[in-house]
Amino acid sequence: MPYQLLYTKNPDGKSLFFHSGKNLYVHPVMSQLQYWFSSHVNTSPFxxxxxxxxxxxxxxxxxxxxPFSNTRLHPYIPISQTSVWVGWLISAYCIIILLLSYLNAYVKRSLSLFVMLLFYLLxxxxxQRVYFAAFEPEVNFLYLSISFLxxxxxxxxxxxxxxxxxxFGILVVAAALAPAAKESLWLVLGRYGVVHLLTFLVIxxxxxxxQKLRQQDIQYRxxxxxxxxxxxxIGPLGRIQMVNDKMxxxxxxxxxxxxSMYAGQLILLPEKEESSGENGQLTSLVVAKGTECRLQRKDESEIxxxxSSAPIxxxxxxxxxxxxxxxxxAEKNTEQTLRRYSEKLSLSNKELEQFSYFASHDLKAPIHTVASFARLLKQYYQQKKPVDAEARKAMSIMLKDAQRMHKLVDALQIYTRSGTEMVHKEQVDMNEVVKEACENLAGFIHTNDAxxxxxxxxxxxxxxxxxVRLIQNLIENAIIYRKDHAPIIHISYSLNSSASRYxxxxxxxxxxxEAQDYEKIFGMFQKADSPQSQGLGVGLAVCKxxxxxxxGKIWLKSVKGRGTTVYFSIPTREHKLLQHQSS
Known part of the structure; x- marks a missing residue:
């Protein structure tokens, strides 16, 4: 790994690119040295x-x-006084710039430029030494080594x-000014030129x-x-080494x-997954995959x-x-709220079911009593004490309303049970369903010549x-809302465009x-405004x-005076399997 993430942040939030002037660069060698150093310590590198x-x-x-280089490299290689003074001046320059890097903000900020100037001076x-040493190989080698470094x-x-x-240019100038230049000297300069070229290509x-890695680093950052x-x-020992702003x-x-913290001090895993290590490290953190757990904030509150975590x-x-x-x-709070409402709704449904059962049971008894006495009273006066027409009409109305009340209680019970009873799903042949519904309505169908x-x-x-109850209610409605001629009912099916529903x-x-009644008639005790409205307004509500x-869904299309088509959809088996697999 020649480079690590070089764009990091200080505690004050400032970026830490190595910079020269106003431009930011990734250093090809210094970053490698820093990576080698920082990989041996458990700290965040700056x-x-x-x-x-x-x-x-x-x-x-x-x-x-x-200063120590102001000595002869070899007893036979001379050194000029000028070279000695130049060496001392460069040494003084280094000391001055080093001190100013602690005292002056500009020098500290642009220290890389002053170091580059030092290299030019070197x-x-x-x-100069090569020139005064008459291009001796030892001095030439020193020149090449320092140049490469x-x-x-x-x-x-x-x-x-x-x-x-x-x-290379000042080396060529020095060779040209040499008092006794040899032909072989230019051959040596050619070799040095090749070395400079190779150095330039490699570095x-x-x-x-x-620079490419820097661009990638900026994108990733x-x-x-x-x-x-x-x-x-998180470092190998469990210590947090880098975080983003959201964290x-x-x-x-x-x-x-x-x-300065360990991950185990921040993330509190459920007790069944918790496994503590040294310094509060949780070893389970390294294999967490979408684990729902608590995080302890600075104010000691928990969220x-x-x-999720993965090794690098x-x-x-x-x-x-x-x-x-x-x-x-927020998701957890919503989940808990929904759970509470679900429990309340479940309890309410149970209470409603119990109320429906007891209400229908308690209402049926007095209604049955009223109907029975009305029937007996009517029979008694018809046989022994003839009464006038108005009394007979009143007794007929009383008997009819008692019977209607009995049907309403039955309808209410069916409607309530259709929403609360368990749905026992199995593979059902809809042909058998229609056959059974027709058998239940055989007398009604025959009477109306349907x-x-x-x-x-x-x-x-x-x-x-x-x-069966669904098809039976739809057939019964189709017969009730008939015209003068015999009713004709057609039952068929098709698939939707995605083949996910029948x-x-x-x-x-x-x-x-009428179009304004399309939605209304699916409500409880709601009927279309029609002279044939003899039903209780419960059948379509139960169907829904x-x-x-x-x-599924249920809807209808109708043309006044020409008939009605009621549609309902049921998911196909393949669609249900796909839903089950995705969930």
Whole structure:
């Protein structure tokens, strides 16, 4: 791994790119040294500080080494007094710049430029020594070595090229000014030129690669900081090494406070998954996959998060773990609220079912008594004491209303039971369903001379008892709302465009329904405004409940005076299997 994430943040939130002037660059060599150093400690690396200290170290080494180099490299290689004075001046320059880097903000901010100027001065001093040493191989080798080491510091190809041209250019000038230039000297310069070219190509490749990595790093960092989830990088020992802004917001801690904590101090896993290690580290954190757990904030409050983590490895070496926290407190609160409402609704449904049962039971007894006495009273006066027409009419009305009240109680009981009873789904042949419904209505169908046309129908996954009740109510409605001629009823089916639902239809040639009554008639005790409205207004309401129990829909189309078609949908078996697999 030649580079690590170089764009990081100080506790004050400022970015830490190594910079030269106003431009930001990834250094091809310094970043490698910093990675080697930081990989041996469990701390978050700050590159700007590291590179600043590295530049100061270069200045200090140059200030110490240059004075000791003012000696002969070989007893037969002379050294001029000018070279000695130049060495002392460069050493003084290093000391002055080193001191100003602590005292002056501009020098500290632009220290890399002053270090590059030092390299130019070193090349000038080295070429001067090469010139006075008459291009002896030992001095030439020193020139090439120092030149190569200086090239490693540059982080921009244009500056590297300028330095290479300067170094080689003054060497050529020195060779041209040499008092006794040999023909072989120019051959040596040609070799040195090749060395400079190769150096430029190799280090330039590193610089180009570093710039590409910098662009990738900016993209990854932008993604890292702009995620809606809190993200943290956890070291191999469980210590938090990097966090994004969302993690700071979720936890309530400052960034530098999080970087001094262990993940186990922040994320509180459920007791069944908790496994504590050293320094509060939770070993279960490293394998968490969407675990719902609690996060302890700085104010000691706790929020619910969904935590996931995954290991980061390089060539089988564990570098750490990345952890993602999504705040689900609102989701948990909503879930708890829904659970409470569901429990209340379930209790209310049970109470309603009990009320419906007792109400229908308690109402049926007095209604039956009233009807029986009205019937006996009518028979008594017809046989022994004839009464006038008005009395007979009153007794007939009383008997008729008692019977109607009895039917209403039965209808109420059926409607309530259709919404609360369990749905026992099985593979049901809709042809058998229609046959059974017709058998139940055989007398009614025969009396009204109704004719039914039934297409071949499919198997569906449904409650057979409820399907029979559904078809029976629709056939009965089609006969009740008939015209003067015999009713004709056509039952068929089709598939919707996605083949996910069966669409059943029950078509009649009755009186039809006005458009404004389409929605109304599916309500309880609601009927269309028609002279044939003899029903109780319960049949379609029960049908709607039954269809909704099977995750379907019911609707109708009608033309006044020409008939009505009622449609209802039932999911296909394949669609239900897909829903089950996706859930």
């Amino acid at each position: 590159q700007a500080k590291f590179l600043l200290n590295a530049s100061r170290a270069i200045l200090l080494l140059a200030a110490l080494i240059i 090349m000038f001093a080295l070429v 200086c090239c490693l510091y540059f982080n921009k190809k244009s500056r590297l090229l300028a330095f290479q041209l300067f170094s 330039g490749f590193r610089i180009d690669r570093g 932008s993604l890292f900081e702009n995620l809606n989830e809190g993200v943290m990088f 700071v917001d979720i936890s309530g801690y400052e960034r530098h406070e999080l970087l 619910w998060v969904r935590f 490895r390089q060539q089988q070496q564990l570098l750490g773990y990345v952890g993602v926290c999504a705040d689900i407190t 004719r039914l046309k039934v297409d071949e129908l499919p198997f569906v996954e449904a409650d057979k008892v409820q399907m 669409i059943f239809s029950v078509e009649d040639n009755g009186v039809g329904i 409940r039954i269809v909704e129990n099977h995750q």
